[in-house]
Amino acid sequence: MSIVGMDAEVPSGTVVIVIDVVRAFTTAAVAFERGATEILCAPSTEAGRDLRRLHPDHLLVGETRGLKPADFDFGNSPFEMSTAQLDGRRLIQATSNGTRGLVRYPDPAALLAVSALNVGATARWIGTNHPGIPCTLVCTGQTAEDHACASYLSGLLQGSEPRRPDLVAGIMEGVAEHVREYARQPASERVDLSKDLPFCCDVDRSEFVMVGEIRQDHVSLTSVPC
Template identity: 70%
Template sequence: MVIMGMDAEMPVGGVVIVIDVIRAFTTAAVAFERGVTEIACARSVEVGRTLCQRYPDRLLVGEANGIKPPDFDLGNSPMELATAQLDGRALIQATSNGTLGLARCPDPVALLAVSARNVGAAARWIASNHADAPRVILCTGRTAEDWACARYLAGLLDGAEPDRADLVAGILDGAAEHARSYARRPVAERVDLSEDLRYCCDVDRSAFAMVGDVREDHVVLTPVPC
């Protein structure tokens, strides 16, 4: 099993697990909990807007540099999606890291999007469907939370019982790194993660894997109960 960052060269084939804890795939997991049927994940804000023209009935969600673009329906915020009317809707999501990471995987044996919220379900899905396939875990962010989630998932896949407290501590460390980075920005460009953090730290709340289907210019995520 290989754990790698966004700067590394992506191996061909195998099961690819793309991790974004703060906040893209926590947001996606909450969306599916709220009744969303599928999410078209775009590599960029521009591609997201193009998909929105193609699928005008879908809500456009996401961020650029952490902030919701003015023409998007919802931001990249699990708290925001937790209170939105989403049952039966389909979404388009475009984010700086998570959805871009999915786009880096053109021909995987299987492709999954993972946050702490669905990490256990992802491990169960992989064990049930691709137990013997090579695996790559792609951490889309440089901060601590994605790497903590990757280590936790690797432990589950190796048959261990990793400590949830270590995962939560890693998420909190990552959130502190984000906060320090945002504090250096102008006030108008800062992002407050405080309301989203409890969703990001809620390990295994979602009992489904988020499985990706690679299309020509995007990846479609659907929830698969596990």
């Protein structure tokens, strides 16, 4: 088992677990909780717009430099998603790290999207469906929260009992790094994470795994109860 950054070479035939806690896959998990049936994950905002032209009934979700583009239906915000009416809807999501990372691995044994919300369900699903298969845990961001989630998931997969408070502390540390970075930006470019933070820290809230199916130019995510 290995924990790597998004630019690392990942061997084919491994279980690839792509992690984005703040905020792409937390937002995706909340969208599935709200009734979304599929999320098409695009490698860029332009690719997301291209998919929207092909699927005009899909809702477009995501961010550029953390902020919602004017022509998107939703930003990359679990708080915003938590009040959306999504029963039976399909989404397209395009983000700077999470969805961009998800499309980079062409030949995995399985491809999964993870945040703290579904980390326990993901460990159980892997143990049931791919026991003994090597796993690669990909941290799409460079701040502390993704590595904390990867370390927690690695512990679960190896049969230990990692401490949930340590995971939450790592997420809080990562959010603090984001906040410090945003504080250096002009006021119009700053991102307020305060309403999203409780969702990002809600460990094991979601009792499903998010499974990716590789398409020609994107990845289709669906939720599988676990």
